[in-house]
Amino acid sequence: MNVQTRVKERAEEQASSMTAEQQAAIRTLANDLHRLNHAVMKAVEAGVSVELVRSARHHGGDGHWGDLMIPVIVTNRTVN
Secondary structure (H helix, E strand, O other): OOHHHHHHHHHHHHHHOOOHHHHHHHHHHHHHHHHHHHHHHHHHHOOEEEEEEEEEEEEOOOOOEEEEEEEEEEEOOOOO
16 A cells, blocks of 8 residues: 555545534645645745744644744845
8 A cells, every 4th residue: 555545545534533614624724735835835946945933832722722833034145
């Protein structure tokens, strides 16, 4: 069994135990992360280095939490 198949099966298993609202939130998160990754690649191609760093942790009050991220940007400057 290849890794990609196992990842898909695991995601399907996890999704089956979630409510419709939770599944929709995860789909939104996945789509936004895809856009973020694309933006990071564009920034790197434009000549900067990007590191995502946790700036805070959001707590939902019921034991659930999520990391909030900020980008740390380093420009690649050439000194003459």
